[in-house]
Amino acid sequence: LLGCRVGEAGHPGPVDDQFLSNNQNDSIRVAIINPTAIYNKIDDILEIDAHCYCLAETSATETIQKTVTPIARQKGFRPFWSAPVKSRQVFEFDRPAYRGESIGTCCLTELPSRQCPLEFTDDLIASCRVCSCIVRFGALDVLVITVYGLTGSIPEAKKANDYLLASIFEYMTITKLPTLIGGDFNIRPEELASWNLFQQLGYKDAFKLNFEKFGFELPPTCNQKTRNDTLLIPPILQGLVSDIQILQNCIFDSHSPMVVSFDLPLHKPSVYRWDMPRSW
Numbered sequence: 001l002l003g004c005r006v007g008e009a010g011h012p013g014p015v016d017d018q019f020l021s022n023n024q025n026d027s028i029r030v031a032i033i034n035p036t037a038i039y040n041k042i043d044d045i046l047e048i049d050a051h052c053y054c055l056a057e058t059s060a061t062e063t064i065q066k067t068v069t070p071i072a073r074q075k076g077f078r079p080f081w082s083a084p085v086k087s088r089q090v091f092e093f094d095r096p097a098y099r100g101e102s103i104g105t106c107c108l109t110e111l112p113s114r115q116c117p118l119e120f121t122d123d124l125i126a127s128c129r130v131c132s133c134i135v136r137f138g139a140l141d142v143l144v145i146t147v148y149g150l151t152g153s154i155p156e157a158k159k160a161n162d163y164l165l166a167s168i169f170e171y172m173t174i175t176k177l178p179t180l181i182g183g184d185f186n187i188r189p190e191e192l193a194s195w196n197l198f199q200q201l202g203y204k205d206a207f208k209l210n211f212e213k214f215g216f217e218l219p220p221t222c223n224q225k226t227r228n229d230t231l232l233i234p235p236i237l238q239g240l241v242s243d244i245q246i247l248q249n250c251i252f253d254s255h256s257p258m259v260v261s262f263d264l265p266l267h268k269p270s271v272y273r274w275d276m277p278r279s280w
Helices: 016-023 042-046 062-074 122-127 155-175 195-200 206-214
Strands: 025-033 052-056 078-081 105-109 130-137 140-148 179-184 229-233 241-246 258-265
Touching: 025 179, 025 229, 042 062, 052 179, 062 078, 078 130, 105 130, 105 140, 122 130, 122 155, 130 155, 140 155, 155 179, 155 195, 206 229, 206 241, 229 258
Parallel strands: 025 052, 052 140, 140 179
Antiparallel strands: 025 258, 052 105, 078 105, 130 140, 179 229, 241 258
16 A cells, blocks of 8 residues: 555545636626517527527517417526517407517516516506516526617607606615616616616616726617617626627617626625624
8 A cells, every 4th residue: 555545535626716716707698689579589589699688679469478488488598578568460350469569578588587576567567668577697686677668759758768767766676676777768868857866876877887997989779870778787786797799780670789798706705704702
C-alpha cells in the first residue's frame, strides 16, 4: 500500500469557488411582441429564443386559445390568456371561429409559473387588454403583466390608456411583488398622467434605461417611427439588465420585437448568523 491513497474520493465534486462562478448567474430573456395574431405563429414566436413572452394583440378567440394551448404545452411553454376576444365571423350555426377582433393579450413562459390569485376588475377583464401571471425569475417571484393599449391619438383613447395604466398600478401594488409590465401601449407611457405613480416607485421604461445604462438610443419598434412596444422595469430588476435589443428580422407585420436580458442568481444567497451570547 506504499503508493495507494486511501480515503480519497475517486471522482471528487466541484470546488466551491468553481461552482459559484459557473452557476451563480443565468441570463433570462423577456420578449415583448405584437404579433397582430397568434394563430399559426407559435413557431415564429419561439424562434426568438426567450424564456418569457409578453404578447399583445393576439386576436385569440376561445377556439384559438383552445387550439394554441396544447401546441404551446408540447413545446414546454405555458400560456396565460386574457379573456377571449369576439369573433369577426358571423355564422348561422356554431362553428369554430379563427378570426378574432384585434385585441387580446397572452403571457407565454417556460419558467416555473402560476396564476396570480388576484383578478383584475370586471371592466379590465372584459376589455381583453390585460393578463397576468407570477413567474419564477431565478430566486425571485415576479408578477408579469401584459398590456395592449387602445389605438388612436384622440383624447378619449389617451384617457382610456391612462385609466388602463392606473388600474394596472392599483393591481400590482396589492400583490406587493416586483412587477414587469410589457406590451404594446400604443402610446408612450410617460405621456400618461398615471406614469407619475410608477416614477414614484422608481420604475423605468426599457428605452430610457437602455440610454442611461448603455449610452445609446434603441431604434423604434413600429414602422421605424414609434417606441410604444416596451417594458416597464422595477428598481430591483434594473441593475440586473444585461442587454436590450430590438430585433429587425422578424415577420410580425410592422412591429419589431424587443428582447430584454436579465442576469439573475439561480440560488438564494446564503445568510450566516452568529449566535451571539445574551445576558440572562
